[in-house]
Amino acid sequence: VTLRDVARRAGVSIATVSYVLNGRKDRLRGPGPEVTERVKRAVDDLGYRVNTSARTLRRLRSELVAIAYRPPVGPWLEELVKQTEDFGARRGYSLITVPVFRDDYADRSLQVISRGYVDGAILTFGSVPEAELDEVARGAGALMILDDERPTAPGYDIVRVGERRALAEATRFLFEQGRRRVAYYAYDDKPGLRYAGYADAVAEAGRDVDPSSVIVDGDPARATAALAELLAGDRRPDAIMCGSDRSALAALHLARELGLRIPAELAIIGVGNTGVAELSDPPLTSVGIPKLDFSPILRRLFERIDDPGLAGEELTLDWRLNLRLTT
Amino acid sequence: VTLRDVARRAGVSIATVSYVLNGRKDRLRGPGPEVTERVKRAVDDLGYRVNTSARTLRRLRSELVAIAYRPPVGPWLEELVKQTEDFGARRGYSLITVPVFRDDYADRSLQVISRGYVDGAILTFGSVPEAELDEVARGAGALMILDDERPTAPGYDIVRVGERRALAEATRFLFEQGRRRVAYYAYDDKPGLRYAGYADAVAEAGRDVDPSSVIVDGDPARATAALAELLAGDRRPDAIMCGSDRSALAALHLARELGLRIPAELAIIGVGNTGVAELSDPPLTSVGIPKLDFSPILRRLFERIDDPGLAGEELTLDWRLNLRLTT
DNA sequence: TTGTATGCGTTATCAT
């Protein structure tokens, strides 16, 4: 059922139906109340729904933004999604999210972005494989890329969080506290920027990274087992820099089971500064933005949707150390 | 840059360009290699990308499916998303997900589904407010609704899991084990079907629900505090039926901190039968489908995409009690 | 105030 059907039924033209439903740029008021009434009834009777594709084709706007993400999701992403939904709704936009589980499907998953169906998109950390990014970017609408390393370019904006610097800073803090053996513990498949920041600080302190006190394992169960062994061993660390709040909470839990006094015998720092950090017992010191406020990013994204010609800008969402009771 | 630009550049008609890029219904082989080559180069040179809206308008297919969900997400949804991405990819489909945070934005969030832009959608539990469902359904393509209560209808399929029955069964199991005081513990804003199942079994056992041993609180921190108090009190339960695996793990944790022997002094059952249930220490008894396999649902969804006239069917994803070491 | 007619970019049909 299309506009034509409605028009026929209401005894008016297609243009009038469209006018009633969406108004017109060149008119202030709508058609007369009697016509309006007839049209609206016809719409209801027939159960007319606008055809998104036709409208988008005509308007060159879909009023849709997307967030690409790579599972598993954490509270951080959830908050971004929520704020984007809020922010967009006020401007008449809807939000979809695009999960990217596997690199070999990534191009297909991202087509909805790379083929320009959405007016704007936020590509969160790790959601787009390096190899695909150019391809995605050249076909997309407004783009906001969350990435610490990728260089800026004219077509899009980039958001930095300074992971590496922030983790170095946190690790440095532990050394300055007088900690001697600072371990690293993360649920990652392989060491990344966060580990690099840790390693930076270790090197800066004039030490070598001790491989036996670095646990990087994508499988939480295996990682936990390794950590338990480390904590029970004779070269027990007196601090753990963790790759996430989740792993930090697990470490905290383990440490308490072993009866270690926190932070006296063992300091723990997480990453993300998610809500659970504040609520844990004891509250967890964590690296991250103090308050999850993405409005600068969203403002900029919608600016760019309105004006695609904007130069590429570098935004920043500074991560820093949020001290609580585990350090 | 459109097909016309490419055609001009390659010195062929737009029909030929389309032919090269997508084949034709009425031809088996493609155009000659020389033309093909010219067209492909023109496409590369100009950076042509198909316009999704135009294609969808013409084809009456977007090759997109959606999953609507209500945050927070659990492992269950993540697995569904992953399997859908896999399943769809084999059929040339991409997946988007539609988060629905707030009921007052729900209609807007769901527009991408209700306005028929996706060929099919899975509406997971709680993602669509009751009041919106008809509205969404009438505009959508193929629909699969995960819901235990909504009646079947000709336009879509419904998946039942039998939450209420399954929770009653689990609770009954606890009574049959000889447990006397079975508490209920959930991170929900208000009692729902799961609680109802618990209450059914309590009534069936000829008892009254003891309000002091029912903890239903959307805030995990508050809920945990309440449970701690309950477990420390003089009317300590000897079993806890939990509303999720997550809350069950928290209860398990708490119980162990209090030094309770599990399952001798306290039995715990979770819901979801997620991966963590198997991996916890001790492994958690949990209500859910034994293995997260959504292929029957997906098969049916795509069947319906191919043949929208199909009658409404009732699928089932039987939840049952998966016994492990906490009971 | 309402209607007519055009074009958005594609694909499918029919003609060459």
Next chain:
DNA sequence: ATGATAACGCATACAA
């Protein structure tokens, strides 16, 4: 084997 052309459904400039 390739091309011309007519829709797909909608929004708008322009005419009435």
